[in-house]
Amino acid sequence: MKLLWLTPVHQGSAIARYSELVLPCLIEKGCEVVVAATETNFVPSRRRPFLDLEILSVADCLGDGFDQAFDAIVANFGDHYPNHALSLDVLRFSRLIGIFHDADMTNFSNGMRADGREALGTTGEWPDGREVTASIARLCAGSVAHSSFYRPVIARCDGPIDVIPLAWSLPSGVAEQRKLSLPGGGGGDKAFQVLTFGNINWNKCADRVIEAIGAGPELRDATEYKLVGSIEPEERSRLCGLADRLGVRLVVAGPVNEDELHRAVVEADVVSCLREPVLEGASASAIEAMLHGCAVLVSDAGFYAELPDECVAKVLEATDVVSIRVALEKLFVDPGERSNMGRRGREYAETVFSPDSYADALLRLIADVRVTSAYDPLIKRIASQLTDLGLSPDDSSIDFVLRALESMVPVARRASRGEKVISLTAPCARNAEPIAAHAT
Amino acid sequence: MRVLLASSFVPFVRGGGRFIVDWLERKLVDYGHEVEKFYLPFNEHAASLLDNLLSYRLMDLSNHADRLIAIRPPAHSLIHPNKVVWFIHHIRGYYDLADTEHASVPSSADGRALCAALKRHDTMGLREARAVFTNSEVVRERLMKFNGIGSEVLYPPLLAPDRFRCEDANDEIVSVCRVEGHKRQDLLVRAMEFVRTPVKLRICGASSNLAYEKQLKKLVEDKGLQDKVQLDLGWISEDIKIEHVSRCLASAYVPLDEDSYGYPTLEAAAALKPTLTTYDAGGTLEFIRHGENGLVTAPIPRAIAEGFDRLFGERQKTAAMGRAACETIGRLNITWDHVIDRLLA
Numbered sequence: 001m002k003l004l005w006l007t008p009v010h011q012g013s014a015i016a017r018y019s020e021l022v023l024p025c026l027i028e029k030g031c032e033v034v035v036a037a038t039e040t041n042f043v044p045s046r047r048r049p050f051l052d053l054e055i056l057s058v059a060d061c062l063g064d065g066f067d068q069a070f071d072a073i074v075a076n077f078g079d080h081y082p083n084h085a086l087s088l089d090v091l092r093f094s095r096l097i098g099i100f101h102d103a104d105m106t107n108f109s110n111g112m113r114a115d116g117r118e119a120l121g122t123t124g125e126w127p128d129g130r131e132v133t134a135s136i137a138r139l140c141a142g143s144v145a146h147s148s149f150y151r152p153v154i155a156r157c158d159g160p161i162d163v164i165p166l167a168w169s170l171p172s173g174v175a176e177q178r179k180l181s182l183p184g185g186g187g188g189d190k191a192f193q194v195l196t197f198g199n200i201n202w203n204k205c206a207d208r209v210i211e212a213i214g215a216g217p218e219l220r221d222a223t224e225y226k227l228v229g230s231i232e233p234e235e236r237s238r239l240c241g242l243a244d245r246l247g248v249r250l251v252v253a254g255p256v257n258e259d260e261l262h263r264a265v266v267e268a269d270v271v272s273c274l275r276e277p278v279l280e281g282a283s284a285s286a287i288e289a290m291l292h293g294c295a296v297l298v299s300d301a302g303f304y305a306e307l308p309d310e311c312v313a314k315v316l317e318a319t320d321v322v323s324i325r326v327a328l329e330k331l332f333v334d335p336g337e338r339s340n341m342g343r344r345g346r347e348y349a350e351t352v353f354s355p356d357s358y359a360d361a362l363l364r365l366i367a368d369v370r371v372t373s374a375y376d377p378l379i380k381r382i383a384s385q386l387t388d389l390g391l392s393p394d395d396s397s398i399d400f401v402l403r404a405l406e407s408m409v410p411v412a413r414r415a416s417r418g419e420k421v422i423s424l425t426a427p428c429a430r431n432a433e434p435i436a437a438h439a440t
Numbered sequence: 441m442r443v444l445l446a447s448s449f450v451p452f453v454r455g456g457g458r459f460i461v462d463w464l465e466r467k468l469v470d471y472g473h474e475v476e477k478f479y480l481p482f483n484e485h486a487a488s489l490l491d492n493l494l495s496y497r498l499m500d501l502s503n504h505a506d507r508l509i510a511i512r513p514p515a516h517s518l519i520h521p522n523k524v525v526w527f528i529h530h531i532r533g534y535y536d537l538a539d540t541e542h543a544s545v546p547s548s549a550d551g552r553a554l555c556a557a558l559k560r561h562d563t564m565g566l567r568e569a570r571a572v573f574t575n576s577e578v579v580r581e582r583l584m585k586f587n588g589i590g591s592e593v594l595y596p597p598l599l600a601p602d603r604f605r606c607e608d609a610n611d612e613i614v615s616v617c618r619v620e621g622h623k624r625q626d627l628l629v630r631a632m633e634f635v636r637t638p639v640k641l642r643i644c645g646a647s648s649n650l651a652y653e654k655q656l657k658k659l660v661e662d663k664g665l666q667d668k669v670q671l672d673l674g675w676i677s678e679d680i681k682i683e684h685v686s687r688c689l690a691s692a693y694v695p696l697d698e699d700s701y702g703y704p705t706l707e708a709a710a711a712l713k714p715t716l717t718t719y720d721a722g723g724t725l726e727f728i729r730h731g732e733n734g735l736v737t738a739p740i741p742r743a744i745a746e747g748f749d750r751l752f753g754e755r756q757k758t759a760a761m762g763r764a765a766c767e768t769i770g771r772l773n774i775t776w777d778h779v780i781d782r783l784l785a
Contacts, residue, residue, distance in 0.1 A: 002549075068548040095549065367556065374550070374557035378490045404497040407519075408490075408561055 002032045006075040008083040009037045009055055010046045014284045015078050020048050022167045025359035036061050038086040058086040072366045078102050081111020091139040094373045098140035103150030104129035104279040142369035146282035147303040160368035166282035167358035170291050191224035192332055195268035198285050200231040205274040205319055206239055212324035214246025226251040228264050265292045270331050276319040278302030287353050290345035295331050295338040311345040375409040442474045446518055447511040448482035453648055455618045456703050457512050463599040467776045484531050486545045493561055516565040524783055525569045529699040534558045535586055563587040576700035576723035594782055595774040598706055605686045606712035612640045614688040616681055617704045619647035622696045629659045632668045634745035639752035644672040690751045691715040701727035709765035716747045733765035
């Protein structure tokens with residue numbers, strides 16, 4: 001089976017790293033994979049290794065007959081337009097599978113508008129963030145979410161959909177450095193280490209963590225809070241000022257290389273993956289921290305809420321300072337629980353977020369999409385013939401025909417009884433527009 | 441028991457695919473069952489394949505009989521709570537022949553998707569069955585390989601094997617089956633160019649492929665084989681067939697990767713005649729053991745010619761292999777008692 005895989009490929013993209021984890025598994029399972037970069041500005045020198053595969057531009061792949069050259073196209077969509085813009089160019093390919101990394105794509109939508117693209121919906125209006133995700137899913141022949149909370153968003157896709165936990169693993173060589181013993185902290189000379197890493201913006205709730213640490217003398221005096229990753233100067237200044245006022249030891253490390261990042265995670269007693277609001281489909285940061293065996297602090301919302309309670313420390317969805325303080329103090333006073341939570345989290349993450357399992361699930365979905373694409377012309381004809389009959393949606397004859405069809409392939413029925421309208425929607429992108437049959 | 445017997449058919453094409461249905465009907469009646477047999481048209485062309493499958497799915501036969509026996513695909517798509525499938529072949533242009541010159545679809549993403557759709561449909565229909573039987577080990581293995589479906593081999597018997605008799609052998613090797621490219625009668629004709637004995641070849645059978653018929657005739661003329669090769673092209677009666685087979689020296693049946701042993705092999709065995717086949721003939725090899733009840737040669741004219749000469753030159757051995765072929769019918773339990781017992785279990 002030949003796949004075209006559309007993804008950002010530069011070193012700063014977590015989705016590029018995810019792709020790099022999944023592709024070897026697909027190749028090992030017999031797929032021939034062609035990778036195309038989806039960045040608006042693809043700089044070859046900044047690409048990840050990608051098994052030394054040749055990386056094409058999307059335009060290189062869209063020549064005559066490209067739709068027959070690939071058994072399926074897998075396009076990754078995340079909430080950052082410059083990284084994913086060119087994935088839009090393959091929408092409506094009959095076997096296109098959209099991988100949706102974010103439930104809300106407001107930033108992507110803003111990027112589209114700034115780039116002069118047209119809105120995807122039929123009304124020409126620019127929808128809100130979740131509606132953007134839904135609009136793209138609707139144009140795909142199959143769709144994947146990485147957690148259940150936004151399955152209803154991608155359900156606008158009429159083809160097969162699935163929730164597949166994000167594929168993630170530690171880089172080779174790093175896995176050996178994971179925590180193998182009890183974390184320190186809570187006593188002795190070593191500070192209680194709390195870490196937030198990634199792109200340090202307001203969404204990561206670092207200010208609230210500082211306030212929570214600073215709210216009580218015991219935690220404040222024992223704790224060092226470290227921020228690792230890129231940060232705007234204004235945000236750095238704001239957070240440092242807040243920490244100074246509250247007497248919190250704050251270390252702002254800025255961007256670091258992968259080795260330094262992993263060292264920081266290994267040294268941490270607690271990794272804060274708090275988000276407000278939760279927009280992402282899954283958090284590579286949280287999974288990575290779990291794989292390291294860390295105790296992880298998360299907001300009880302979205303992807304994070306779906307993690308087992310015994311594997312992470314959840315704070316209320318509102319992610320308020322008091323809840324954060326309570327959760328941190330519990331972890332601070334109980335090193336054994338931190339260790340046990342880290343062990344349980346690691347076991348869970350190694351199983352659930354396995355790239356190999358991800359590839360298996362994705363191949364099942366691709367198989368479903370290929371089969372439904374073959375039924376596309378038949379469904380179109382049946383819809384047209386039912387329309388010509390002019391029967392009521394309640395007519396048993398229609399149900400009889402559709403039940404026979406549905407025994408062969410899933411079909412989205414859309415019936416609006418009040419308006420005496422029936423429509424039958426084919427499971428593929430080419431037929432994404434409902435074909436309506438108006439009963440007389 | 442009230443039994444529905446369903447199969448598909450290609451209009452105006454007769455052969456083993458119909459014999460198995462017609463004969464089973466007659467035998468079920470003989471065994472005291474009430475039988476309703478019907479053939480449904482089926483067009484396996486890619487443009488109408490799924491439409492045809494849907495038309496089968498629209499027929500719910502649940503309330504019409506105690507049992508449905510489905511034979512030629514896609515009859516297994518029919519709906520019945522007590523469906524039993526006697527699966528005789530895949531629609532191979534979408535399966536193992538999809539990447540060959542015999543493909544039913546172009547080698548494109550759409551073509552491969554259609555193959556995948558058919559495969560899933562077949563698997564679904566077969567899984568609905570309370571039991572799945574095949575007509576050969578070859579088909580049993582293909583069902584497992586392509587559909588993950590386990591099945592039991594149920595070899596199809598002749599309607600009336602007793603009508604075949606063994607008379608004194610003449611000098612002829614006979615080939616009685618449809619005259620089609622994949623049956624490779626041309627290979628037999630080409631072999632006759634190389635025989636060293638006075639052995640003769642008689643080819644009997646109807647064809648739906650006029651070009652292949654012409655090719656055979658031209659081959660005989662071009663090679664100057666008119667005295668050695670008799671072409672009886674066209675449908676021959678059962679009586680004439682029995683006459684030819686009963687008096688022949690041996691039978692030849694050299695299809696390419698056939699689904700089962702083929703009725704010609706069984707008819708020859710019923711007349712105590714051995715069959716020459718080739719090692720790429722598929723299901724035929726489940727019946728023929730080289731040197732025991734027939735000969736298995738390379739699929740090339742010279743090798744087949746050597747086999748013909750051996751059958752002619754070693755007549756006692758040839759007769760002994762014919763008797764062994766007849767015993768093979770019993771060894772493989774190719775009987776209606778067994779077939780009906782299993783299909784109605």
